[in-house]
Amino acid sequence: MASVLPPSPVGVRVRVPAKINLALRVGPPRADGYHPLATVYQAVSLYDEVHAAWADSEEFSVTVSGEGADLVPTDERNLALRAARLLAQTSSPNGSLGVSFSIKKSIPVAGGLAGGSANGAAALLACAVLWDLDVGLDELIALAAEVGSDVPFGLLGGTALGSGRGEQVLPVLARGGYHWVLAFGHHGLSTPAVYRRHDELRPGAEMPEVPARLMNALRSGDPIAVGAALVNDLQPAALDLQPRLRQVLEAGMEYGAVGAVVSGSGPTCAFLAASESAAVDLSVALSADGVCRAVRRATGPVTGARVIG
Numbered sequence: 001m002a003s004v005l006p007p008s009p010v011g012v013r014v015r016v017p018a019k020i021n022l023a024l025r026v027g028p029p030r031a032d033g034y035h036p037l038a039t040v041y042q043a044v045s046l047y048d049e050v051h052a053a054w055a056d057s058e059e060f061s062v063t064v065s066g067e068g069a070d071l072v073p074t075d076e077r078n079l080a081l082r083a084a085r086l087l088a089q090t091s092s093p094n095g096s097l098g099v100s101f102s103i104k105k106s107i108p109v110a111g112g113l114a115g116g117s118a119n120g121a122a123a124l125l126a127c128a129v130l131w132d133l134d135v136g137l138d139e140l141i142a143l144a145a146e147v148g149s150d151v152p153f154g155l156l157g158g159t160a161l162g163s164g165r166g167e168q169v170l171p172v173l174a175r176g177g178y179h180w181v182l183a184f185g186h187h188g189l190s191t192p193a194v195y196r197r198h199d200e201l202r203p204g205a206e207m208p209e210v211p212a213r214l215m216n217a218l219r220s221g222d223p224i225a226v227g228a229a230l231v232n233d234l235q236p237a238a239l240d241l242q243p244r245l246r247q248v249l250e251a252g253m254e255y256g257a258v259g260a261v262v263s264g265s266g267p268t269c270a271f272l273a274a275s276e277s278a279a280v281d282l283s284v285a286l287s288a289d290g291v292c293r294a295v296r297r298a299t300g301p302v303t304g305a306r307v308i309g
């Protein structure tokens with residue numbers, strides 16, 4: 001396959017979006033502990049930036065700044081480092097590659113917006129370009145699935161169906177652009193903890209299916225129909241672990257949202273507005289209310305990880 005882009009001596013900067021789940025249906029746990037999912041992802045205009053610079057052979061390091069930086073692990077748990085090591089092992093098994101990352105975060109950590117996964121996706125793209133590897137998007141997406149369930153979508157972006165444990169992604173034919181208001185929580189939620197609580201609250205879940213109502217609404221491009229079709233099976237578990245989120249969801253609907261849903265495993269709440277001006281009004285009202293830590297507007301869908309310098 002053709003190389004993604006020419007090599008860069010000064011390093012490579014990649015911008016990568018957050019995701020929200022317009023639908024997240026969750027089945028019973030599999031033998032490996034993961035849950036089968038039927039989800040609809042949408043990438044939204046809230047971005048982290050990952051800069052990758054040359055480092056000595058087999059040296060892999062990361063520094064993190066910005067939103068929630070002190071909560072991001074910089075050891076082997078860091079998804080950018082895991083992604084880079086995996087790509088290096090796959091493309092140069094004798095170990096001649098290294099990279100030094102600096103990550104600028106705007107996506108909240110442990111927010112249900114796949115910020116860590118986005119960094120993993122950005123790292124794969126940045127290293128492929130930095131190291132001038134002969135890999136295509138399909139190969140990067142296959143490696144991304146080994147890094148984490150949400151990482152392939154970080155490369156793809158747009159609006160996509162996710163199946164398997166979320167790692168199998170297919171673009172969806174969706175019309176229109178959507179105006180979102182995101183309400184960030186005071187404290188993060190652990191994804192495994194939310195899945196565990198979900199299993200306790202909903203034993204015997206059935207195999208998941210994406211709601212036809214949402215797919216029809218996306219084809220129509222009507223925000224009111226999309227807003228009414230938002231659904232998240234993990235929401236009761238997230239609300240159980242952070243009861244305050246109920247007030248956040250109610251406040252957003254009172255201030256004019258056409259739909260409200262906890263994003264992924266939470267605690268970020270995503271509100272859909274009928275128009276850009278409605279989104280401005282909603283974000284101002286939610287900020288003034290003080291029910292959440294911070295409020296951001298974002299539009300979707302946007303493209304996945306892209307080289308910007």
Ligand code: C5P
Binds near residue numbers: 037148191192
């Ligand atoms: O794949 P990823 O490492 O992002 O998943 C983080 C955790 O979320 C898993 O360890 C698992 O507890 C939970 N998870 C799950 N089912 C999925 C995706 C994630 O149980 N489909």
